[in-house]
Amino acid sequence: MRLNILTIYLKEMKEVLRDRRTLVFMLVMPIVLVPLLMNLLIGFVAKAEKKAETEILTYVIFGAENLPELADEFTNDERFRKVDFPDKEEIPAGIEQNKIRFALVIPKKAAQNLEKGEKVAVQLYYNNASLPSMVRNRAGEVIQRFENRLRSSRLASLGLDTSEQQENLINPITIEEKGTAKKREMLGERMGGILPYLFIIFCLMGSMYPAIDLGAGEKERGTLETLLLAPIKRHQIVLGKFFVVFTTGVTAALLSITSIGIMMTIKLKEISGELHDVFASISVVDLVLIAAMLIPMAAIFASLLLSVSVYAKSFKEASSYCGPLNFLAIVPAFIAMLPIVKLDWYWAMVPITNVSLAIKELIKGTMNYQMLIAILGSSVIIAGALLLFCTKWFEREAVLFRE
Amino acid sequence: MIEVCGLSKSFKERRKKARSLIGLLQRFRSSEKFFAVKDVSFCAESGTILGLLGPNGAGKTTLLRMLSTALKPSAGTANIDGVDLVKNPLEVRKIIGFLSDNTGLYGRLTAREMIEYYGKLHGLDSSRLHKRMDELFGVLEMTDFVDKRNDSLSSGMKQKVSIARTLINDPDVIMFDEPTTGLDVAAAEAILKFIESCKDRGKTVIFCTHHMHEVDRLCDKVVVLDAGRVCFDGTIEKMHKQTGQSRMDKAFLAVLNSGRAYNAA
Numbered sequence: 001m002r003l004n005i006l007t008i009y010l011k012e013m014k015e016v017l018r019d020r021r022t023l024v025f026m027l028v029m030p031i032v033l034v035p036l037l038m039n040l041l042i043g044f045v046a047k048a049e050k051k052a053e054t055e056i057l058t059y060v061i062f063g064a065e066n067l068p069e070l071a072d073e074f075t076n077d078e079r080f081r082k083v084d085f086p087d088k089e090e091i092p093a094g095i096e097q098n099k100i101r102f103a104l105v106i107p108k109k110a111a112q113n114l115e116k117g118e119k120v121a122v123q124l125y126y127n128n129a130s131l132p133s134m135v136r137n138r139a140g141e142v143i144q145r146f147e148n149r150l151r152s153s154r155l156a157s158l159g160l161d162t163s164e165q166q167e168n169l170i171n172p173i174t175i176e177e178k179g180t181a182k183k184r185e186m187l188g189e190r191m192g193g194i195l196p197y198l199f200i201i202f203c204l205m206g207s208m209y210p211a212i213d214l215g216a217g218e219k220e221r222g223t224l225e226t227l228l229l230a231p232i233k234r235h236q237i238v239l240g241k242f243f244v245v246f247t248t249g250v251t252a253a254l255l256s257i258t259s260i261g262i263m264m265t266i267k268l269k270e271i272s273g274e275l276h277d278v279f280a281s282i283s284v285v286d287l288v289l290i291a292a293m294l295i296p297m298a299a300i301f302a303s304l305l306l307s308v309s310v311y312a313k314s315f316k317e318a319s320s321y322c323g324p325l326n327f328l329a330i331v332p333a334f335i336a337m338l339p340i341v342k343l344d345w346y347w348a349m350v351p352i353t354n355v356s357l358a359i360k361e362l363i364k365g366t367m368n369y370q371m372l373i374a375i376l377g378s379s380v381i382i383a384g385a386l387l388l389f390c391t392k393w394f395e396r397e398a399v400l401f402r403e
Numbered sequence: 404m405i406e407v408c409g410l411s412k413s414f415k416e417r418r419k420k421a422r423s424l425i426g427l428l429q430r431f432r433s434s435e436k437f438f439a440v441k442d443v444s445f446c447a448e449s450g451t452i453l454g455l456l457g458p459n460g461a462g463k464t465t466l467l468r469m470l471s472t473a474l475k476p477s478a479g480t481a482n483i484d485g486v487d488l489v490k491n492p493l494e495v496r497k498i499i500g501f502l503s504d505n506t507g508l509y510g511r512l513t514a515r516e517m518i519e520y521y522g523k524l525h526g527l528d529s530s531r532l533h534k535r536m537d538e539l540f541g542v543l544e545m546t547d548f549v550d551k552r553n554d555s556l557s558s559g560m561k562q563k564v565s566i567a568r569t570l571i572n573d574p575d576v577i578m579f580d581e582p583t584t585g586l587d588v589a590a591a592e593a594i595l596k597f598i599e600s601c602k603d604r605g606k607t608v609i610f611c612t613h614h615m616h617e618v619d620r621l622c623d624k625v626v627v628l629d630a631g632r633v634c635f636d637g638t639i640e641k642m643h644k645q646t647g648q649s650r651m652d653k654a655f656l657a658v659l660n661s662g663r664a665y666n667a668a
Contacts, residue, residue: 004524007520007523007524008524011509011512011516011520014511014512014516015509015511015512018511019511221505221507221508221510222503222505222506222507223507223508223509225473225503225507226501226507226521226568227524228473229471229472229473229496229499229501230496230521230524230525231493231494231496231497231524231525231526232493232524233493397474397475398415401468401473401474
């Protein structure tokens with residue numbers, strides 16, 4: 001029996017490895033695309049941070065004569081450049097067309113009102129679509145600087161000369177934050193969601209094409225019927241095929257982990273800051289455990305995809321069924337990226353999401369190992385049940401000879 | 404030798420498209436059946452060629468699929484060289500070969516790899532398998548292309564690979580399902596000669612076709628199916644005599660018409 005399964009497995013693997021499309025999904029994409037995506041992501045983040053720090057922001061002030069000290073604050077700051085802008089009514093259009101990055105409108109008699117100790121409202125126009133806004137922060141910082149000086153002089157006129165006296169009046173109670181989370185946990189929480197999502201997608205993509213080819217593809221080419229006439233049991237055929245799809249899924253997932261591991265090692269020397277700290281804290285053991293989580297996942301995908309593929313009459317039909325199936329895999333993986341979803345015993349029982357959350361916990365370094373065993377166990381049970389279903393499904397004449 | 408006794412195959416009736424949810428549920432719960440093959444009996448002796456004829460949808464492919472154990476009969480049984488195909492389908496598969504119009508080749512394998520694969524699935528040991536492969540490659544004149552991928556072969560070459568695959572286990576009973584469909588004259592002639600040679604070697608052959616000149620040339624006996632039932636079972640001479648037609652195509656149509664008239668009455 002084992003020999004028949006092995007014979008089928010070896011033959012199918014040979015065919016799969018000679019297929020360009022499978023090689024692209026199984027080998028090329030995880031090896032090339034994952035490092036490329038990560039490189040782009042790191043590059044993009046670094047570039048965006050640099051731009052936010054160094055970009056000179058163009059601006060206009062209407063009513064600068066009403067509060068010249070504030071206008072001077074902006075003029076004296078090298079990170080801002082004042083431009084000519086004709087009309088106050090055109091401010092939103094000017095920001096939209098990128099002629100100015102922000103505009104300040106200072107009301108009449110602002111200086112006099114401040115002199116009298118009254119409050120003045122300065123209007124700041126900017127594009128608030130991006131959160132957090134670089135413009136809002138930098139312009140706000142300058143206004144804040146001016147406000148602090150003004151507050152300080154007002155308090156001094158009240159007899160509070162030292163900065164300590166002033167601080168005690170403004171903030172009688174301060175909160176000293178003592179966060180208990182380790183840096184890895186904090187950063188892993190922010191960035192650990194995307195990696196399991198990528199691993200799961202690659203695992204699914206790696207198994208999809210071989211599964212369609214080995215089921216519906218064989219049906220369409222007429223080779224499945226000749227295979228069914230060989231003196232072997234049908235469950236041996238399906239097991240041989242299952243192991244091939246499983247192998248391609250696991251290979252794609254492991255390659256994506258390996259390529260990320262290699263890229264992390266190389267990039268570690270180049271990058272600094274928070275990203276460096278996260279990468280440096282992930283050990284080989286963590287990567288091995290992540291790989292272990294993806295093995296039952298690959299078995300689940302292989303059983304599901306093979307069942308769908310065997311049911312379909314043609315390659316095209318199988319591809320159309322696999323679309324919604326993708327959705328079934330992607331949505332649970334995506335749920336784990338939501339900040340409100342935490343790994344607990346409830347989520348530990350939800351297939352795919354549990355693996356995704358467990359990988360996130362492993363990246364954060366906060367994995368509860370009892371839960372890890374439970375997730376692995378439940379995934380293995382689900383994979384086994386789906387494989388049993390796939391085997392029974394394959395033995396049904398109505399499925400194999402669907403008209 | 405093939406002995407078929409009261410073989411039937413029924414499928415769940417497919418109703419018209421369900422127009423409502425209730426209709427859809429009824430469709431799934433339906434227990435109505437239709438018979439693709441009903442109560443078919445005949446016998447084919449060793450060293451003879453039996454022609455299996457019938458219009459499209461008559462049940463020929465379903466019958467062949469049952470005889471090759473791809474489908475399980477709903478009723479009745481058949482013995483292939485004394486082996487009951489319902490009780491011992493795996494044993495039957497060891498002694499049969501099946502060739503259809505669809506060559507059913509693995510495009511990314513070479514002819515040699517594919518034949519070797521089927522030989523292993525038939526449980527042939529390595530020395531016996533390679534001896535048999537060399538024998539087949541010689542007889543079928545395949546040596547020039549056995550190491551080329553099947554995808555790159557011409558349709559005639561592909562049909563030869565298919566024949567080699569069918570014969571790798573040296574089957575005693577061989578079934579051909581419209582083997583010459585889509586082939587050019589030369590390739591079709593090679594197939595017909597091959598079928599004749601099977602008869603000469605004492606094999607039992609079932610030959611299913613729509614080409615009546617091929618039936619006239621090859622078959623010792625014919626079984627005509629219509630709507631899943633046998634409407635004629637006998638020799639070619641008997642068919643001509645019974646219908647009064649000297650041409651095979653006309654004799655075949657006469658058999659069908661008389662069968663339909665009988666059923667209508």
